[in-house]
Amino acid sequence: MSPNGLTLFLRVTPNAGRDEIEGVxxxxxxxxxxxxxxxxxxxKGKANAAVVVLLAKVLGVSKSAIxxxxxxxxxxxTVVISGDAAQLAATVSALIAHD
Known part of the structure; x- marks a missing residue:
């Protein structure tokens, strides 16, 4: 976490059957x-763009914030998500706990 947002470390699997966050x-x-x-x-960056779209959707932020x-x-x-770091961290924690 930083004052300007949240840093997430990802392991991405492209060409999957569906778009989803599997967990930690x-x-x-x-x-x-x-x-x-x-x-x-x-x-040509299609998987990266899909990751941004998925994260934006589940975190409730704009694509430009990622x-x-x-x-x-x-x-x-590694992605940096601009916004309220505490709120973003809480959203990510809730996603992980839900899975």
Whole structure:
């Protein structure tokens, strides 16, 4: 969390059967990532765009509030979501607890 928003670390699976947030995965190094599946293919940024659309929808923010800061061509991605960090963190926590 930062004063300007929330940073999320993602593990994205493109070319999936549906768009969904699967939950949290603990990696071998102990870090946690949010697992996301999108139907879009990993071609010319289509999967990245689908990730932004999905996150914007479930978090209730505009697509322009979400910035991909690393992992443009990788499955491991980092996004920064502009807005009230505490509110965004609470929304993400509720999503994870719901699954």
């Amino acid at each position: 995965e603990t990696r071998d190094d102990g870090s946690a990532v949010l697992r996301i599946r999108v139907k879009a293919v990993p071609d 910035e991909l800061v690393s992992g443009d061509t990788a499955r491991a991605k």
